[in-house]
Structure formats: C-alpha cells, structure tokens
Amino acid sequence: MDDLTSDVMFEAFGKTLEEVFEASAEGMFSVICDIDKIKPEESLTIEVSAEDEKTLLYEFLSTLLTESEIKGLFLSRFRMKTERKNNQLIMRGNAFGEKMSPEKGGTVVKGVTYYGFKLEKTENGYRAQVAMDI
Amino acid sequence: MKGKLKKLSEYKWLISKELMKDMRADAIIYANKKLLDEVEEAAVQQLTNVACLPGILEPVLGMPDMHWGYGLPMGAVGAFDKENGVISSGCTGYDINCGVHMLKTDLMEDEVKPKIRELVNCLFANVPCGVGAHSKLRLNSRQLDKVLVTGAGWAVENGFGVKEDLNRLEENGCLKGADPAKISSQAMERGAPQLGTLGAGNHFLEVQIVDQIFDTGAAKVFGITEPGQITVMVHCGSRGLGHQVATDYLKIHESAAKKFGIKLPDPQLVCAPATSKEGMDYLAAMKAAANYAFCNRQIIAHWIRESFSQVFGKKWEEMGMDTIYDVAHNICKLEEHTVRGKKQQVYVHRKGSTRAFPPGHPEVPPLYRDIGQPVLIAGSMGTASYILVGTEKAMSDTFGSSCHGAGRSMSRRASLKKFRGEKIKQELEKAGKALRSTHPKILAEEAPDAYKDIDMVIQSVHGAGISKKVARVIPLGVAKG
Numbered sequence: 001m002d003d004l005t006s007d008v009m010f011e012a013f014g015k016t017l018e019e020v021f022e023a024s025a026e027g028m029f030s031v032i033c034d035i036d037k038i039k040p041e042e043s044l045t046i047e048v049s050a051e052d053e054k055t056l057l058y059e060f061l062s063t064l065l066t067e068s069e070i071k072g073l074f075l076s077r078f079r080m081k082t083e084r085k086n087n088q089l090i091m092r093g094n095a096f097g098e099k100m101s102p103e104k105g106g107t108v109v110k111g112v113t114y115y116g117f118k119l120e121k122t123e124n125g126y127r128a129q130v131a132m133d134i
Numbered sequence: 135m136k137g138k139l140k141k142l143s144e145y146k147w148l149i150s151k152e153l154m155k156d157m158r159a160d161a162i163i164y165a166n167k168k169l170l171d172e173v174e175e176a177a178v179q180q181l182t183n184v185a186c187l188p189g190i191l192e193p194v195l196g197m198p199d200m201h202w203g204y205g206l207p208m209g210a211v212g213a214f215d216k217e218n219g220v221i222s223s224g225c226t227g228y229d230i231n232c233g234v235h236m237l238k239t240d241l242m243e244d245e246v247k248p249k250i251r252e253l254v255n256c257l258f259a260n261v262p263c264g265v266g267a268h269s270k271l272r273l274n275s276r277q278l279d280k281v282l283v284t285g286a287g288w289a290v291e292n293g294f295g296v297k298e299d300l301n302r303l304e305e306n307g308c309l310k311g312a313d314p315a316k317i318s319s320q321a322m323e324r325g326a327p328q329l330g331t332l333g334a335g336n337h338f339l340e341v342q343i344v345d346q347i348f349d350t351g352a353a354k355v356f357g358i359t360e361p362g363q364i365t366v367m368v369h370c371g372s373r374g375l376g377h378q379v380a381t382d383y384l385k386i387h388e389s390a391a392k393k394f395g396i397k398l399p400d401p402q403l404v405c406a407p408a409t410s411k412e413g414m415d416y417l418a419a420m421k422a423a424a425n426y427a428f429c430n431r432q433i434i435a436h437w438i439r440e441s442f443s444q445v446f447g448k449k450w451e452e453m454g455m456d457t458i459y460d461v462a463h464n465i466c467k468l469e470e471h472t473v474r475g476k477k478q479q480v481y482v483h484r485k486g487s488t489r490a491f492p493p494g495h496p497e498v499p500p501l502y503r504d505i506g507q508p509v510l511i512a513g514s515m516g517t518a519s520y521i522l523v524g525t526e527k528a529m530s531d532t533f534g535s536s537c538h539g540a541g542r543s544m545s546r547r548a549s550l551k552k553f554r555g556e557k558i559k560q561e562l563e564k565a566g567k568a569l570r571s572t573h574p575k576i577l578a579e580e581a582p583d584a585y586k587d588i589d590m591v592i593q594s595v596h597g598a599g600i601s602k603k604v605a606r607v608i609p610l611g612v613a614k615g
Contacts, residue, residue, distance in 0.1 A: 007203075007204070008545075008546060008547065032265060033265065033266075034573075062381060066320050066324065066378060066381070069324050069374050070320065070323045070324055072266065072327070074265075074266065099266075100265065100266025101266055102262075102263065102264025102265060102266055102267045102572040102573075102615070103264075103572060103573065104266075105264045105265030105266050105267075105334065105572055105573065105615070106265060106334075106573075106575065106576075107265065107334045107335045107546075107576060107579065107615075108265055108333055108334045108335050108377075108615070110228035110229055110377040110380070111204075111228045111377055111380060111381050111384075112381075113204050113402065114401055114402060115204060115402060133204045133227070133228045134335055134546070
C-alpha cells in the first residue's frame with residue numbers, strides 16, 4: 001500500500017480483534033521471511049498488555065519482533081486470545097514457525113513504528129495500518 | 135513547503151523559520167535542483183519539525199541524499215544545545231551506528247578480476263549475511279559487556295585485526311561513556327549471537343576498483359595511488375542489539391517528553407532534555423550500541439582479509455590491506471562547534487549523515503590530520519562509492535557533517551514491482567561483476583535504479599564545499615544479505 005521511500009507499510013483486516021492481530025503479525029513476517037514456506041514446527045508463547053487496543057497492537061508486534069529474534073524463529077501462524085483484567089487488555093497466545101535460515105529470509109525489520117499507525121473498527125470488524133522501519 | 139524554499143546558491147536552499155510559527159531555527163538543504171526536486175514534501179516537513187524542538191541550533195540540515203525516514207529524514211542533521219537542548223532517540227533512529235568501513239589493497243583489477251567469483255563466494259561463506267544468519271562467534275554476557283564498553287578494541291584484543299587499525303577508525307572505534315547497564319536484557323540477547331554478521335536490506339560488502347582519483351595527494355595518504363587499484367567496503371550497523379536499544383528508548387523518551395512538557399511537532403521525534411536522566415541514559419546505551427557496531431565492522435574487516443588470503447594465497451599484509459577508515463552515519467555525539475561566533479558543546483544527531491571534520495581538527499587521526507577526516511560514502515548496489523575528506527566549510531556551516539550515500543528515490547515495494555532480482559544479477563555479471571545474495575528478491579529491492587544518482591549527490595556536497603572529492607570506486611563484486 002502507501003509507499004514509504006525507505007520503509008514498508010501494510011494494512012491488515014480481521015473480523016475480530018484477535019484476527020486483525022494475527023493478520024498484522026502475518027503482514028510483518030511476510031517482510032521478514034518467505035512466510036508461505038515457514039512450517040509450524042516450533043512455537044513461542046506471547047503475552048502483552050495495554051490500556052487500549054491500539055497500544056496493545058503496537059506492543060504485540062514489537063514483542064513478536066524481539067522474541068522471534070531472541071528465539072531465532074521465523075513465524076508464520078498465530079493463535080491469539082484477548083481478555084480484560086481490571087483496566088488492562090491482555091493478548092496472549094502462541095506463535096508458530098521454524099528456525100531462521102537466510103535462504104527463507106526476506107529483509108530485516110528494525111522496528112515497528114507509530115508512523116501512520118492505525119487500528120480502527122470497520123463495518124466488518126477491524127482494520128490495522130502499520131509502518132515498519134527496515 | 136517545497137515551493138517556499140529560497141535558493142541561496144546552486145547547492146544550497148533555505149527554509150526560513152519565518153515560514154512556520156513554531157520553527158526555532160532555519161533549515162538548509164544541500165542539493166542541486168534535480169536532487170531537490172526528488173526530495174519528498176514529507177521529508178521537507180520532517181526537517182521543519184526538528185526545527186521546532188527545544189534547544190535546536192541553527193541550521194537544521196538536509197543533505198543531497200535526503201529522503202523520508204522515521205522522525206528525522208535520512209540524510210539529515212539536528213544539533214542541540216548541551217544545556218537547553220534535547221537528546222532524541224527519535225532523531226538517531228533504529229540503526230544506531232550504521233556505518234561504513236573501508237580497506238585498501240595493493241592488488242590491481244587485472245589480478246582480482248579473474249578470481250572475483252571465487253572471492254565473492256569466499257566472502258559470502260566467511261561473513262554471515264541475511265536475516266537469521268548465525269555468527270561464528272559465541273559470546274557470553276561478560277564478553278558482550280566488554281564489546282559494548284571497548285568497541286573495536288575488543289576485536290583487536292581478540293585477534294580480529296591489529297592495533298594500527300584502531301588509529302584509523304572514527305573515535306578509534308570506541309565511544310567513551312558507554313554503559314551496558316543501560317541496555318535491556320532483550321537487547322543483549324539479540325546482540326549476543328549476531329556479532330560478526332552483516333545483516334540484510336541495504337547492508338553490503340563490496341570489492342571495488344578505484345575508477346577515478348580527484349586529489350592525488352590525499353589519495354596517496356590513504357594508500358591509493360592509481361586507477362585500477364582494489365578496495366573493499368563494508369556497510370552495516372549494530373544489528374538487533376541497536377534496533378532493540380532504539381525500540382526501548384523510543385518508549386522511554388515518549389514518556390520523558392510528556393513528563394518534561396516538551397511539545398512534539400511529530401510523535402516520532404520523541405526526546406528528553408539533554409540534562410535529564412532519560413537523556414543521559416539513552417546516550418550511555420546508544421554509545422554501547424555504537425561500540426557494538428564498530429566492533430562488528432572490525433571483525434568483518436578481519437574476515438575480509440582472511441578471505442583475500444585464502445583466495446590469493448598471500449598474507450593480508452603482503453597485499454597491503456590496511457584500513458582506510460570507518461565512519462558512523464547514524465549517531466548522536468557531543469562535539470564542540472562554533473555557534474554564532476562562540477564555541478560551545480553541542481549534541482549533534484546525524485541520521486544518514488557522515489562526520490566531515492577538516493584538516494587540523496584534533497579528532498582527525500594524526501595520520502590524516504593534514505588532509506582532513508576521510509568521509510566514506512557508500513553508493514547503492516552496482517553503482518559507484520566515494521572517498522572524500524572533511525573541510526573547514528563543513529565545520530563552520532554544517533556542524534562538521536556531510537552526506538552518507540545515494541539515498542532511496544523509490545520504495546522497496548515499487549522496486550519489487552519494477553525490477554527482477556535475477557535480471558539485475560545477470561546484467562551485473564555480464565559486465566564482469568560477481569554478485570551473491572541469500573535470495574533474488576533483495577536484489578530487486580536494492581536495485582541501483584531505486585536510488586538517487588550518487589555522482590550528483592557527491593557533486594552537491596563537493597560543489598557546496600562541505601566535503602572534497604578524493605576518489606571514486608566502482609563495484610567488482612558484491613555480497614548481500
């Protein structure tokens with residue numbers, strides 16, 4: 001979508017909050033690796049919390065980026081669940097993928113940015129817009 | 135905003151602070167008309183945003199390779215007063231101490247060309263590149279701490295190079311005041327397995343041929359005596375460790391800006407007062423990440439020497455593979471500059487900008503003090519790169535800064551649509567060049583035509599007098615992530 005000269009911006013859709021989070025994660029990892037070739041051989045657990053949905057999405061993507069690199073995994077599938085505790089929204093679940101290998105690599109995502117960052121409700125659910133520094 | 139730029143000279147354009155209520159300083163863009171036309175309106179807007187931050191010193195600078203980036207454009211400089219200004223993780227950006235390291239050799243084109251495929255394959259095998267590439271080194275946390283504090287010194291101490299190399303690196307490859315305690319455990323975990331890796335994207339390793347020499351005197355000091363001579367260039371940064379430091383401190387500076395009531399013209403320009411704990415902590419963490427990058431490039435340079443030895447069956451010393459220099463082009467530094475006729479301490483944020491100190495400056499290595507600091511400019515894949523030197527004019531007009539590279543003119547997505555990686559490879563190989571990458575997509579994303587014209591970028595900084603051309607090099611072999 002909207003072309004940034006040095007970076008990449010994508011949009012993601014979902015009927016539910018979980019779906020749009022999962023679709024956003026797929027969007028990010030399709031830049032990092034050849035996502036269609038990544039098998040769900042290993043998993044990692046993700047849990048993030050925030051006061052609002054938009055911050056939660058930013059935290060979710062940023063944490064996935066960090067954790068996937070620490071664990072050395074390319075991720076391709078995501079199964080998330082939300083819950084609300086006191087004033088906090090929590091997103092937890094599992095991400096699946098395989099050990100990183102440069103042959104299946106794309107490019108390095110240096111960070112998830114707030115540039116043009118959006119998470120909005122639509123008639124059919126949610127739409128997210130995310131720009132990444134690469 | 136672009137329509138309101140005032141031409142000061144062929145290479146210099148003013149955005150007056152009178153144009154916007156909140157601008158505290160003028161901004162100046164260094165570029166010829168053609169390059170200026172290529173600069174996005176949004177990037178110009180970003181320059182004016184930086185000019186609104188507290189303690190900004192005049193002028194905010196855009197370089198001829200300037201393009202839209204996160205917060206501050208790539209190819210820009212923002213300098214702040216040490217007492218009343220800010221330190222901004224948003225201005226330095228994600229790739230802390232992304233930079234360029236260059237070696238010369240005494241080999242000539244006719245000796246290297248017949249073996250270029252073998253050499254590039256050897257470099258590709260010896261220097262891990264691409265997303266998820268594993269380093270050959272395994273560092274424990276004590277060793278990593280040492281890297282963060284001593285930078286390239288750690289590399290040399292551990293056999294990756296010689297002491298003389300350190301005399302030829304910006305800051306001798308080590309920023310003083312780095313503090314690993316200011317870095318998160320995630321940053322450390324990301325950094326530990328990646329030291330000695332090139333990365334991906336626009337990072338590359340290139341075997342080059344000296345194509346033109348403009349200043350024979352200065353070139354001779356760098357050990358470059360004639361066209362046809364072979365040089366090697368590495369372009370990379372602080373890898374995941376630096377990206378994590380940036381991510382962590384962008385959040386800290388977001389809170390700090392709120393806490394100290396700093397009005398941000400753009401939420402990406404998060405910052406903290408230069409004298410605050412949040413400002414100082416970032417500086418200590420950023421220096422540690424910068425040292426990691428200096429060390430990373432020094433280790434890679436050592437493997438380059440080893441690769442040449444493997445292919446040509448000679449010791450690297452016999453091939454005259456001395457370091458020319460190593461520059462940081464994404465960094466924040468405390469430097470002394472003359473502002474309105476008075477010497478003062480300044481936090482200079484260079485994002486996609488190279489330091490360009492003049493002859494005689496005490497921070498230029500003694501070896502180069504008569505000619506000025508080497509300014510190494512990496513072109514895009516397949517096009518020329520340059521060696522320049524810093525000038526007095528840079529010191530007086532641009533906080534001792536110059537450009538950093540070609541600068542993108544086309545988005546990666548547009549490049550993917552327009553170019554085919556395989557075709558680019560074939561064309562370069564037809565021209566006698568060797569190219570290795572982890573996959574062809576990266577070649578399309580980094581297609582030479584997706585970048586600005588490097589010769590024009592260099593002509594702009596040379597013409598404006600903020601750097602002086604010494605030599606032009608062209609690629610013979612490239613390894614990419």
